[in-house]
Amino acid sequence: MNVRNFLTKEEEQKVVRSVKEAELNTTGEIRVHLENHCADNTLKHAGMVFHEMGMHETEENTGVLLYVAVKDHKIAIVGDKGINAKVPEHFWENIIEQLGNDFKAEKYCDGLCTALETIGSQLADHFPFKEGDIDELPNEISFGDDE
Numbered sequence: 001m002n003v004r005n006f007l008t009k010e011e012e013q014k015v016v017r018s019v020k021e022a023e024l025n026t027t028g029e030i031r032v033h034l035e036n037h038c039a040d041n042t043l044k045h046a047g048m049v050f051h052e053m054g055m056h057e058t059e060e061n062t063g064v065l066l067y068v069a070v071k072d073h074k075i076a077i078v079g080d081k082g083i084n085a086k087v088p089e090h091f092w093e094n095i096i097e098q099l100g101n102d103f104k105a106e107k108y109c110d111g112l113c114t115a116l117e118t119i120g121s122q123l124a125d126h127f128p129f130k131e132g133d134i135d136e137l138p139n140e141i142s143f144g145d146d147e
């Protein structure tokens with residue numbers, strides 16, 4: 001397994017579509033970042049990636065990063081401070097668990113799409129879509145190291 005062939009081009013487009021669809025329900029801005037390895041604490045590292053990607057610069061601090069180190073099977077979800085202030089602790093836990101199970105079953109694309117759908121619907125409870133909302137962050141997948 002390598003981040004370069006983790007998803008086919010077609011599957012990548014499916015994931016991008018899932019991001020777009022999830023964002024139709026919420027003002028949250030979701031991004032997916034895939035890389036091979038994460039040597040550090042997963043959540044801490046994902047938090048760093050979140051900042052490197054400029055995801056902390058949304059208007060209402062509603063950025064959400066779904067981070068996956070594909071070779072290390074590490075998953076993290078990072079929400080910006082606008083989100084953390086509103087949602088309960090362990091808000092993302094069910095999604096991480098589900099995605100971990102899907103990856104074990106080698107359902108990579110479907111797992112990601114399901115996770116994105118759930119992120120969208122859970123966000124919609126706290127940050128429903130508002131008229132005039134704009135797409136603040138790209139919906140494309142971001143790729144990290146492929147070593």
Ligand code: CA
Pocket residue numbers: 023026027028029133134135136
């Ligand atoms: Ca938006």
Ligand code: CA
Pocket residue numbers: 023029030135136137138139
């Ligand atoms: Ca977006």
